[in-house]
Amino acid sequence: MRDTNPNRHGVAGCCLLLVAALTGGCTTQASVPASPPPSGLAAEFEHPAGWPPEPDVIPVMRYGRYTLVELAPSLAQRDLLRQVVNVSIPQKQSATVGDALGHILKRSGYQLCSGSDVPALHGLPLPAPHHRLGPIILRDALLTLAGPAWDLVVDDGARRVCFVRVAPPVPDPIDVATLRDPDTQPPPAASAIIRKSLP
Template sequence: MVTGTTEHLVPVVRYGRYTLVELRPEPGQLDLSQQVVDVKMPAQLSATVGDGVEHLLQRTGYSLCHSDETAALYGLPLPAAHLRLGPQTLRDALQTLAGPAWQLSLDEAARQVCFARAPGAIASVHAGAAP
């Protein structure tokens, strides 16, 4: 008999002859941003980052928040490298689509995905004519 230790019993159920399955939710069920996604974007000639994010969020439980600031991000062309994402967590896939200049935030109460410019990210300004 072992004394002084705390035993943590995990309930299991038997499936088939040799398989025992733990009776607990998957990490992606407890924290929706940790669900594993494996997505292939539909082939469109004019797909944008916004289209990619909307497609990625389908059936995840999240919706996308919009603001004047994020319109610039959502209007960018979707890179060919982002036409296939995964398998990876939803959080990582969203950050991949946005890129390092954007910071992902999640409103868990409203189940919304939002982006804001990352601190130190410099906005590019295109001048119409040279000085």
């Protein structure tokens, strides 16, 4: 029996041509210009002869079916002051800032140092909002407890945390006469200054 469909050979030819074009497009390669090799003594120390440079690879391990875990320390493990803490200071009648600092640093890897200004900070009463802190970064928790009058100094070698008092601003002298009741007349010295400045 003879094939009477004249389009059969034409369709098969088009399909064959399409498959050839698609597979031919997959085999083309773009030419990448080669970088010039390093010269001199520096070339010997960069990479041994014939060794390609190693890419920056982060080692990972499969943990479960769909999870890859990086085999590198986290930021909080490398810099202990960046660990996140969430603490509740035990409620006591006379809780102090020193008690709270000791409680926060208990499992952090750091300890408080002793200095000349430290008893002044440690003896301060603990404000009510500071009985619960977190989640917060350890450095920020320490600075929050100490307040703006204290700077944090860290000795990473000994893992000690110290606080140094910031130089207090020089207060303006307060005139007792200006603390009078606002409904009364200003003191005579102030009224003389006001009269001199007015035209």
